[in-house]
Amino acid sequence: MNIENTKAQMRKGVLEFCILSVMDGQDKYTSEILDALKEAKLLVVEGTIYPLLTRLKNSGLLDYRWEESTSGPPRKYYSLTEKGREFTKELDQTWNELKNAVQKVTK
Amino acid sequence: MNKTININLAGIVFHIDEEAFDKLQSYLDAVKKSLKGTEGNEEIIADIEARIAELFSERIKEKEVVTKDDVDYIIAKLGQPDDYQVDDSIFDEETTGSKKSNKTKRLYRDTDDKIIGGVCSGIGHYLGIDPVWVRLIFIVLFFGGFPIIAYLILWIIVPEAATTAQKLEMKGEAANLSNIERKVKEGFENVKKKVDDFDLDETGKKVKETGSSFFGMITSIVGSFFSFLGKLITGIFAFAGKLIGVILILVSFAVIISIFITFITFSFIDVNFGSDIAPIFLAESFVDFPVWLSSILLILAIGIPFFMLMYLGLKILIKNIKPMSGVVKLSLLGAWLLSIFALIFISINQVATESIRVSENPKIEQLQAVDTLYVKMRTSKHYDRVDPLFNIDHMSMSYDQDGEQILFSRHIRFDVHNSNGANPTVEVSRTAKGRNYKKALERAQKIAYDYELTSNTLYLNNYFTAPTDSKIKAQEVEIDLYLPENTVIQLDSNTANYISHQVDNNMDFYRKDMADHLWKMSSNNKLECLDCEQ
Numbered sequence: 001m002n003i004e005n006t007k008a009q010m011r012k013g014v015l016e017f018c019i020l021s022v023m024d025g026q027d028k029y030t031s032e033i034l035d036a037l038k039e040a041k042l043l044v045v046e047g048t049i050y051p052l053l054t055r056l057k058n059s060g061l062l063d064y065r066w067e068e069s070t071s072g073p074p075r076k077y078y079s080l081t082e083k084g085r086e087f088t089k090e091l092d093q094t095w096n097e098l099k100n101a102v103q104k105v106t107k
Numbered sequence: 108m109n110k111t112i113n114i115n116l117a118g119i120v121f122h123i124d125e126e127a128f129d130k131l132q133s134y135l136d137a138v139k140k141s142l143k144g145t146e147g148n149e150e151i152i153a154d155i156e157a158r159i160a161e162l163f164s165e166r167i168k169e170k171e172v173v174t175k176d177d178v179d180y181i182i183a184k185l186g187q188p189d190d191y192q193v194d195d196s197i198f199d200e201e202t203t204g205s206k207k208s209n210k211t212k213r214l215y216r217d218t219d220d221k222i223i224g225g226v227c228s229g230i231g232h233y234l235g236i237d238p239v240w241v242r243l244i245f246i247v248l249f250f251g252g253f254p255i256i257a258y259l260i261l262w263i264i265v266p267e268a269a270t271t272a273q274k275l276e277m278k279g280e281a282a283n284l285s286n287i288e289r290k291v292k293e294g295f296e297n298v299k300k301k302v303d304d305f306d307l308d309e310t311g312k313k314v315k316e317t318g319s320s321f322f323g324m325i326t327s328i329v330g331s332f333f334s335f336l337g338k339l340i341t342g343i344f345a346f347a348g349k350l351i352g353v354i355l356i357l358v359s360f361a362v363i364i365s366i367f368i369t370f371i372t373f374s375f376i377d378v379n380f381g382s383d384i385a386p387i388f389l390a391e392s393f394v395d396f397p398v399w400l401s402s403i404l405l406i407l408a409i410g411i412p413f414f415m416l417m418y419l420g421l422k423i424l425i426k427n428i429k430p431m432s433g434v435v436k437l438s439l440l441g442a443w444l445l446s447i448f449a450l451i452f453i454s455i456n457q458v459a460t461e462s463i464r465v466s467e468n469p470k471i472e473q474l475q476a477v478d479t480l481y482v483k484m485r486t487s488k489h490y491d492r493v494d495p496l497f498n499i500d501h502m503s504m505s506y507d508q509d510g511e512q513i514l515f516s517r518h519i520r521f522d523v524h525n526s527n528g529a530n531p532t533v534e535v536s537r538t539a540k541g542r543n544y545k546k547a548l549e550r551a552q553k554i555a556y557d558y559e560l561t562s563n564t565l566y567l568n569n570y571f572t573a574p575t576d577s578k579i580k581a582q583e584v585e586i587d588l589y590l591p592e593n594t595v596i597q598l599d600s601n602t603a604n605y606i607s608h609q610v611d612n613n614m615d616f617y618r619k620d621m622a623d624h625l626w627k628m629s630s631n632n633k634l635e636c637l638d639c640e641q
Contacts, residue, residue: 030158045186050154054147072164073117073157094526 011042016052017095018042020061020080020088029067029075053078060089111172116160117153123173130178131159137188145192155185215268215277216261220479222341223423224262232277239337242344259419276591327562348423355420359413366406366413392514393499393579395460396453404453411439446456461540461580465547469536469587476531477563479625480590482521483599484569485559490515502579507572514573519556520585521567523596524634526589533565534587540580553577556584569605590628595637598622614639 015037022028022036030053037043056062061084066074080088114131123131138155142148159181166177214233217227227245231238245258268277390398418431472473474480490505498516505515526532537554541547543608556571571584585607590596598606603619612621612634 030154031161036620042612045190046184047155047186047188047190047243050151050158051142051145051191053154054151072118073160076154076157 012048012096015042015048017091019049019052020054020084020091023062023078023080024085024088027077027079028102029077031075033078056084060084087094109172115453116163117157119160119164121160121163121167121173122171124175127173127175127178130175131173131181134178134182134188134249138191141188141191151191155191156504158185158193213273213276214265215273216265217274217277218267219274220270223351225267226258228260229265229268229277230261239340242340246340246343252376262419352420352423355416355423359417359420362413363410363417366410367559370402370406375553390499392502392504394453394574395456395578401450401453404446404449407442408450411443411446415439440464443523460542460578462542463541463544463547463580464538466536466538466542466585467548467551467552469534471532471534472560472566474531474533474560475562476591477565477594479597480531480588481564481597482588482602483564483566484601484605485566486569486601490570499579500581501571502582505572512575514575514577514579514582515570516573516582517570517604519567519569519571519586519588519605520583520607521588521602521605523588523590523610523626523628523629523634525628526591528591529589531591531594532589533560536585536587537571537582538585539577539582547580550580550582554582554584567602567605569601592628592630594628596626596628598624598626610634612636 018037018040019033022033028036030049030066033053034043034046034049037049038046045051053062057064059079060081062078063081064076064078069075109126111122111124112127112128114121114123135152137157139148139152142151145151162181162184163173163177166180167173215229217232217238218225220228220238222242227241228238231241234241266273268274319567390401394401412620453521489508501518502514502516505513507513519611535556535558537556539547539550539554541550550573554571554573557568559566565588567586571582573582577615588596598621603622606618606621608618610618610621611632612626613629614636616624616636621634625637627637629635
């Protein structure tokens, strides 16, 4: 058993939920999503996020549009779809349950 | 001073210095490889490139050029290629084994577990079986000879797993930092284990532990038998490898040395002593190109492959032999191909110079009508003193009366025919080959041949000569005797070697058997023997 692996697994498990939550109520482009996740120390390296975003988009939870940027390449703005909002709501509920459960067990 | 390259990332142009470019490219290649088989990977790559472009633009602001530091920063921020892989357990229903294909195995030679060149163990890793089986197959097929060539080729073309990343790739594990670290640790532990294995007590205890039950005992016996067998095979291979190395070195060394000795005798002696050695003289008379050029080409054509074999043999025996640089390898290959082509050209040219065979119009001389004609060969006291050791196409080298070099041959044939009622005649025709009709004819006319006719005896010279600049081009002299019916011909014993195979006779004698007999010309163009025992 490798502690780093376990930690990484835990983080990865909630990563999708967090990505979706970051976008809830407000459209974000990739760098903003990254900054938010990094600030929360959910992400060590950025690499992981790209395949995840593509998957979430491909399964219809996210949508995106291009917007020109003044200081760099065009930005990909992601937004939650209706399905994504439902999905996030459900995950939120599950997270709360999980949080309570973990707290109960670890007390 | 550094060279810079212009690149286009997500539509933005960056100047990037060469070192940084190489690093960035190999990073992106590794990421692509890591994402191979992942759904929507092209889009992901595009996103990553866009992100890199964004980060570059942020960092570049004041300066002009993207440097290695910037690329290092990007890699630290984005993560190792393997960090891009998503744990598929998150997407249970969507993924069906797409991740497996990310960890592509590659064929390498495993030099950590090598007996000769690590080819077999590399194949073993590649196929996921124990190298011993691969070796066994190679040994079984060894007697067919093919695996030797196959092995040598594999040895040359399959790269050695030199870096830890390559070793992981060879064994089918993805090359990321944690695996590499684990591998290095494993390496240390292996060495430690090897040292520990010398502990005999430990081994003995193991045997005792496993031998506690009957079944365990059997297993341990079988196990040790197989490990013995494995060691034996390994030993045989190690021995065979060394043997192959030694044989390669000896054989190629012998060939190279003999090539050089031949070269020296053929060329340097020639230079120093002026074409006095018959073989070199003959070679020069035969080949239209300078002999020194042809011999250098031959040395290269034969020597280079043997030199490579010798190098291979040395590499087998001596582990730390310096690898040949690409330039050396390429120039050797170039020289070899060049010599081969040149030799082919020379050979074709050689064949072309013999493309036509021309006989000049025969010299016809009337003979006196006699009852019995004697045919004798006339030898030359001068030329008989020279005994040619070598010849090409019946032609050898000699010296004329003035001591000048001359081409000399005994390629003379005579044939006997019925003159169909006409007076007896002798026809002498000289023949040679050449690039075209005119040259062949000229060459034929340069043949010096003589004979003598007395009242009842025909003396034929048993040799002819040609000037050295004629070169050896299948020169020959043919004598046709036309005799009326019932003429008797006595073939002297010394004609034995010069009788044509076409002479028809009632005894069915072939060539030299006809000599030393009396023959009568019959009506059907056949010679009838008068003094043979029936």
